[in-house]
Amino acid sequence: MHSFFFIVVTIVLGINLSWYALSDGWVRHDLVNYPRARAWVRRALIIWMLVIFLPLIGMLIPGLGNPLEYGPWLWLAAFYLWMGAIFFWMLGMALVGIPVWSGSKLLKWWQNRRGKEVNKANKAKNVKEAKAEAPSEAISTTNTRKQGPTLTRRQLIRLGLVATPPLLVTGASGVAWWGKQQLNIYTQELPVVGLAPDLEGLTITHLSDIHIGMLTGRERVEGIIEQANNLKSDLTVVTGDILDQDIGFLPDLLDTIGALKAPMGVYLCIGNHDKIQDANQWVTNVRKAGLNLLLDEAAMVDTGKTPLKLLGIDFSRDERYDLVNIRKADQSLSAPANALKILLAHNPHAFDVATEAEIPITLAGHTHGGQIVLRLGKSFEIFNPGNYLFRYVDGIYRSNRGDTMFVHKGSGDWFPLRIGAPAEIVQLKLKGV
Numbered sequence: 402m403h404s405f406f407f408i409v410v411t412i413v414l415g416i417n418l419s420w421y422a423l424s425d426g427w428v429r430h431d432l433v434n435y436p437r438a439r440a441w442v443r444r445a446l447i448i449w450m451l452v453i454f455l456p457l458i459g460m461l462i463p464g465l466g467n468p469l470e471y472g473p474w475l476w477l478a479a480f481y482l483w484m485g486a487i488f489f490w491m492l493g494m495a496l497v498g499i500p501v502w503s504g505s506k507l508l509k510w511w512q513n514r515r516g517k518e519v520n521k522a523n524k525a526k527n528v529k530e531a532k533a534e535a536p537s538e539a540i541s542t543t544n545t546r547k548q549g550p551t552l553t554r555r556q557l558i559r560l561g562l563v564a565t566p567p568l569l570v571t572g573a574s575g576v577a578w579w580g581k582q583q584l585n586i587y588t589q590e591l592p593v594v595g596l597a598p599d600l601e602g603l604t605i606t607h608l609s610d611i612h613i614g615m616l617t618g619r620e621r622v623e624g625i626i627e628q629a630n631n632l633k634s635d636l637t638v639v640t641g642d643i644l645d646q647d648i649g650f651l652p653d654l655l656d657t658i659g660a661l662k663a664p665m666g667v668y669l670c671i672g673n674h675d676k677i678q679d680a681n682q683w684v685t686n687v688r689k690a691g692l693n694l695l696l697d698e699a700a701m702v703d704t705g706k707t708p709l710k711l712l713g714i715d716f717s718r719d720e721r722y723d724l725v726n727i728r729k730a731d732q733s734l735s736a737p738a739n740a741l742k743i744l745l746a747h748n749p750h751a752f753d754v755a756t757e758a759e760i761p762i763t764l765a766g767h768t769h770g771g772q773i774v775l776r777l778g779k780s781f782e783i784f785n786p787g788n789y790l791f792r793y794v795d796g797i798y799r800s801n802r803g804d805t806m807f808v809h810k811g812s813g814d815w816f817p818l819r820i821g822a823p824a825e826i827v828q829l830k831l832k833g834v
Contacts, residue, residue, distance in 0.1 A: 410460055413484065416491050421450050424563040431560055434550035449567050456480055470615060477615055478817035479574040490566050577817040585825040586628055593761055594803035596833030597707040600741060604634035605829045606663065609766030610811030612674060613654045614645030617813030622657045625812050625826065630662050632828045636702065637663040640766045641672025641716060641747030645815055648678045655690040665702050668693045670713035672747040672767065674815065695745060697726045699734040710736040712760070713745040724754040731758065749793040749808045756800040763806040770795035770810030774821030795822070
């Protein structure tokens, strides 16, 4: 694991150094006639690289630690955004730049080969004409003002390619910081076919994808928990990805999630990020803390009349395993025939097999609502990457049988930038249909 980590960090360093070397080379060449601007731009490139390299170097040197863990959030956001942006930027430069460069060299070679004789003749002719026109040119130049050096179109494009990544990431970091302050809290009616009259209006606070870690720190999580408790719902559920990945943040998870309160209880299921570093340690500690984790198992919730049977399943990317896990959870606990079954599944793709297992309600997360969504107004969606990754992205979905699923956009962040899909806390209110 350590060798793999060092390989990854070395590759990341290589990509960044390649970008810096390419950018510095262009600046030195294209701004040769603008020495002051060239000096300032080269200094700015060095400062930018130091900002990015300090965390990478800290990760490689034992005992030094990662400065991002105690640095300002904006630095953390810029680092995350840069790591994503520079990879695709350099990939795009390679995919476009290499063919263009190769094509220009090939074209030049072909032109030289085919046009040597013509070029010689033209050159001789041009020399002859130049001599004949020399006096008039001399006269005309004396009447015109001398102009300073100007940048060619190619130079402007190259300097733009140098400036765009840092400027884009800086702007995106500001947007990410603003988005971090936004938390959409609302109540959503959840339609349920054949809902028992005594369950009409029952409320469930739904949290998901909190991603407790460097990006979603303890202070922010405590604010999420406080707002969730203020909704005073009958029941609270958290559908996975409670931890971002670093098991070192497990104490923060236990303390903050342990502060969630609801009269009918608080229940959790596991997500893929919870399992990244040490799934067994995560499960063991969560259970030791007395949190109600449902891992391919069920729990009965007493409502006074019609009971609820909550089922929670392990994370899977394969619906075949989801069906096995649902059946295992259902069989782990007997329940009255009139009990309302509610499935907690991190992956919303479990909805299809949940319908097959005749479970009326599924609550899920995982998608972050697409994370970066381009909208025109509130209703018209221009582009949502979630639509290309998931069958179900956010909000309410209904099956042909009439079963209902709600997909949560997430309450925290694994990636700093959210656009058009703000973090949320949702109070679901059961409504018979």
